[in-house]
Amino acid sequence: MSVDTTKVAKTNATTAASPAKPSKLAGAATWADERLGLGGVLKKNIRKVFPDHWSFMLGEIALWSFVVLLITGVLLTLWFVPSMSEVQYQGSYDQLRGIYMSEAMVSSLNISFDIRGGLLLRQMHHWAAMLFIGSMMIHLMRVYFTGAFRKPREVNWVIGSLLLLLGTLEGFTGYSLPDDLLSGTGVRAADGFMKAAPVVGTYMSFFLFGGEFPGEAIIPRLYIIHVLLIPGLLLALIAAHMMLVVYHKHTQWPGPGRTEGNVVGYPMLPVYAAKAGGFFFIVFGATALMGGLMTINPVWKYGPYDPSKVTAGSQPDWYMGWPDGALRIIPGWESSFWGVTLSWNILLPILILPIAFWLLVMMLPFIEAWITGDKREHHLLQRPRNAPTRTALMVSFMTFYGLLWAAGGNDIIAIRFDMSINAITYFMRGAVFIGPLVAFIITRRWCISLQRHDNERLLHGYETGVVSRSAEGGFSELHLPYSEEKQYTLTARDRDEILPLASAEDANGVPAPDGRASKLRLKLRKWWYGHNVQKPTVEDFEQAHHHGDDHAVEGESSKELH
Numbered sequence: 001m002s003v004d005t006t007k008v009a010k011t012n013a014t015t016a017a018s019p020a021k022p023s024k025l026a027g028a029a030t031w032a033d034e035r036l037g038l039g040g041v042l043k044k045n046i047r048k049v050f051p052d053h054w055s056f057m058l059g060e061i062a063l064w065s066f067v068v069l070l071i072t073g074v075l076l077t078l079w080f081v082p083s084m085s086e087v088q089y090q091g092s093y094d095q096l097r098g099i100y101m102s103e104a105m106v107s108s109l110n111i112s113f114d115i116r117g118g119l120l121l122r123q124m125h126h127w128a129a130m131l132f133i134g135s136m137m138i139h140l141m142r143v144y145f146t147g148a149f150r151k152p153r154e155v156n157w158v159i160g161s162l163l164l165l166l167g168t169l170e171g172f173t174g175y176s177l178p179d180d181l182l183s184g185t186g187v188r189a190a191d192g193f194m195k196a197a198p199v200v201g202t203y204m205s206f207f208l209f210g211g212e213f214p215g216e217a218i219i220p221r222l223y224i225i226h227v228l229l230i231p232g233l234l235l236a237l238i239a240a241h242m243m244l245v246v247y248h249k250h251t252q253w254p255g256p257g258r259t260e261g262n263v264v265g266y267p268m269l270p271v272y273a274a275k276a277g278g279f280f281f282i283v284f285g286a287t288a289l290m291g292g293l294m295t296i297n298p299v300w301k302y303g304p305y306d307p308s309k310v311t312a313g314s315q316p317d318w319y320m321g322w323p324d325g326a327l328r329i330i331p332g333w334e335s336s337f338w339g340v341t342l343s344w345n346i347l348l349p350i351l352i353l354p355i356a357f358w359l360l361v362m363m364l365p366f367i368e369a370w371i372t373g374d375k376r377e378h379h380l381l382q383r384p385r386n387a388p389t390r391t392a393l394m395v396s397f398m399t400f401y402g403l404l405w406a407a408g409g410n411d412i413i414a415i416r417f418d419m420s421i422n423a424i425t426y427f428m429r430g431a432v433f434i435g436p437l438v439a440f441i442i443t444r445r446w447c448i449s450l451q452r453h454d455n456e457r458l459l460h461g462y463e464t465g466v467v468s469r470s471a472e473g474g475f476s477e478l479h480l481p482y483s484e485e486k487q488y489t490l491t492a493r494d495r496d497e498i499l500p501l502a503s504a505e506d507a508n509g510v511p512a513p514d515g516r517a518s519k520l521r522l523k524l525r526k527w528w529y530g531h532n533v534q535k536p537t538v539e540d541f542e543q544a545h546h547h548g549d550d551h552a553v554e555g556e557s558s559k560e561l562h
């Protein structure tokens with residue numbers, strides 16, 4: 001383990017360089033350095049220290065699954081034909097031979113049945129897409145739950161939110177490409193959603209489809225968006241995301257020797273590069289295994305897109321499920337103005353809700369900072385229990401998302417559990433509002449009890465399970481103190497402070513222009529920290545250890561308490 005003691009703010013401070021050995025490699029390096037100035041950049045970063053924790057692996061899974069997507073995607077372009085011209089299928093899949101379909105669908109079938117390793121590639125590409133979006137979401141939660149989005153990492157959070165949006169769009173354009181029944185159903189739904197937009201809707205649809213739906217232009221257009229436009233944007237944003245991780249330095253968990261001003265971990269070279277590089281092969285191997293063993297998107301079963309067939313028995317990829325759920329449970333609200341119908345039942349769940357929810361998630365770091373007034377830099381992570389309101393907020397978002405997602409499968413729930421689809425719809429209409437509220441209350445209380453539990457153990461030691469009987473006949477359980485290291489780690493956190501606001505009035509009693517906002521802010525600030533439990537003071541420790549605590553066994557108190 002190395003400790004990087006440079007101040008975090010001075011992230012790019014250079015260290016003294018050792019003279020390079022004169023060798024062929026050094027000659028080449030000097031040649032490149034003199035022209036590109038890479039030496040300085042490398043010197044700064046090659047020994048950069050990266051802290052270690054299993055949860056930091058989630059961002060890496062997103063990164064490496066993106067690389068797998070790039071590799072498999074580029075290979076797929078060798079055989080995929082993005083054309084809607086109708087041809088007769090003559091390939092080796094018996095059941096569809098002789099049927100007319102688009103060249104795109106024919107090429108997808110050929111990739112699946114006639115090109116050696118083609119099905120593996122398609123399935124690896126699709127599984128990698130699942131892994132990419134899934135790991136990105138779990139990574140988002142880890143960053144949020146541990147407070148890693150706080151100053152100075154807000155911009156990286158915003159970049160991450162853009163990545164999430166673009167990744168979802170990339171997935172949608174991807175599974176629209178093979179032009180099978182699932183693709184067509186999805187694209188047709190997108191056409192309907194667009195047309196629900198007031199005034200510009202029909203124009204947008206005509207613009208995208210190059211005329212009336214479906215036309216002959218949509219697959220080539222989606223293809224360019226899928227293989228060029230969005231991957232280019234993703235690549236640029238991921239590069240910026242990584243550069244910011246290096247620039248800010250990675251956050252770390254508190255522990256002995258770790259402060260807000262240093263980073264404890266392994267150097268980039270050789271340790272971290274080897275670990276991360278090796279991890280790429282694990283992600284690649286896992287995707288290959290899934291692609292090789294598990295069917296995904298069997299386009300041959302659905303057949304080519306046919307507007308007269310309403311259902312393919314197919315579902316969109318899971319990350320599209322939640323707006324679909326909102327669409328399924330919203331009442332059929334519509335209003336008419338001057339002969340124009342506004343379809344709220346589509347506008348709200350598909351256009352307004354996802355954008356509003358995404359904006360809210362993107363703004364979370366700024367909302368929290370506005371409420372708490374905390375302007376400090378944070379490089380030490382927080383345990384979720386030590387930020388009860390924040391943790392509860394994300395759990396309520398997850399509940400909202402999960403319930404809408406379940407509503408997206410209302411037909412499957414109805415069939416599998418032999419239930420009335422109307423009953424499920426009515427239940428979900430209430431549950432999406434009540435569920436998140438209940439989840440919020442339970443999580444917050446849960447976190448606060450966990451905080452109490454921590455304090456209890458810090459002050460009175462942990463239960464050993466050893467019960468002893470006193471001379472008087474009473475029973476008591478032996479408690480032992482935590483190790484000094486653990487005590488330090490548990491108490492290495494700030495006290496929550498409800499910072500005062502600037503006065504709502506000036507010296508002459510004139511109310512400040514944002515007086516109302518300030519009052520609201522103060523109320524929210526008090527609510528945010530609610531009943532949080534603060535870490536014990538030195539006095540608490542002394543009292544617990546020396547004044548009649550039956551359970552506590554003499555132990556060391558943390559010397560790091562403030």
Ligand code: HEM
Nearest residue numbers: 069073074076077080108126129171174175178227231297
């Ligand atoms: C974040 C990145 C990406 C995601 C999430 C993604 C997602 C998808 C998905 C879900 C499919 C449908 C696969 C299927 O038919 O089962 C697909 C198909 C395809 N993707 Fe991607 N993709 C990504 C990047 C790329 C890149 C970079 C390329 C090429 C440069 C590419 C090329 C293709 C091609 C050619 C197909 C059609 C293959 C076929 O279905 O037969 N993809 N993509």
Ligand code: HEM
Nearest residue numbers: 056059060062063140148153156157160161163164250251
């Ligand atoms: C294409 C998708 C993404 C990739 C490839 C990616 C990759 C990474 C990697 C490798 C790290 C460092 C290791 C780690 O902490 O896991 C990281 C850190 C970070 N990511 Fe992402 N990420 C992605 C999406 C997101 C999203 C959706 C968010 C949030 C909205 C986000 C916010 C952050 C933040 C704030 C950090 C710094 C965390 C810290 O220093 O503790 N990322 N990302």
